[in-house]
Amino acid sequence: METVVSGIRPTGNLHLGNYFGAVQSFVKMQNEYNCLYFIADWHSLTTHPKPENIQSSAKTILAEYLACGIDPEKATIYIQSDASQFDAAHQVVQQVIDSLGKIDILVCNAGVTRDTLLMRMNEQQWDEVIDNNLKSVFNYCHAVTPHMMRQRSGCIIAMSSIVGIDGN
Numbered sequence: 001m002e003t004v005v006s007g008i009r010p011t012g013n014l015h016l017g018n019y020f021g022a023v024q025s026f027v028k029m030q031n032e033y034n035c036l037y038f039i040a041d042w043h044s045l046t047t048h049p050k051p052e053n054i055q056s057s058a059k060t061i062l063a064e065y066l067a068c069g070i071d072p073e074k075a076t077i078y079i080q081s082d083a084s085q086f087d088a089a090h091q092v093v094q095q096v097i098d099s100l101g102k103i104d105i106l107v108c109n110a111g112v113t114r115d116t117l118l119m120r121m122n123e124q125q126w127d128e129v130i131d132n133n134l135k136s137v138f139n140y141c142h143a144v145t146p147h148m149m150r151q152r153s154g155c156i157i158a159m160s161s162i163v164g165i166d167g168n
Contacts, residue, residue: 002104004029005096007038010057014064022109027069034100035075037065040083083136093143102151106144108137108158133160 008014008022029035041058058079065077083089096103112132114125137158148154 001034003034003036003096003100003102004105004107005036005038005103006107006109007040008061009040010061012057013060014068019068023065023068023070026065026075030071030075033105036096036100037070037075037077039065039077039079041079083139084131086139086142089136089139090143093140093147097147103144103147104154106140106154106156108140108156111160 006022006026008018014023026035026037039058039061062077066072070077093103112129114121114129116125141156141158144154144156148156
């Protein structure tokens with residue numbers, strides 16, 4: 001059975017965009033694939049910098065995953081932290097390989113924006129956007145590609161938000 005790995009940041013309650021953009025597919029895929037769905041807890045600090053809210057937000061997203069129909073008997077749900085860290089991405093991929101034997105599909109769908117003019121953006125804001133939107137994709141693709149090459153199969157799906165085109 002093929003494996004799907006994907007997730008969401010706990011930046012607030014799920015909304016229709018989350019449901020139609022990801023969760024609805026998660027519910028369907030759990031019946032056809034070995035699914036690993038994560039909640040990227042500390043990663044949400046890039047847009048909601050209140051550490052005291054992270055754990056409660058992650059629990060809220062977990063409850064909402066379950067309420068939307070993700071069944072923990074069919075799909076694995078776990079907490080994943082900071083996709084911008086190279087070593088952490090490799091560790092997560094290796095843990096999945098060690099547990100399940102392979103990864104068939106990697107879905108990269110994290111993204112942040114800083115709605116400001118370039119001349120008003122500071123270096124930290126720029127680094128947050130690049131770390132989240134580009135570096136995290138590189139880290140996970142770098143980590144999973146050797147495994148997919150060895151198994152002679154696999155699919156990497158990298159997607160973005162309409163915010164990248166239209167802004168918030």
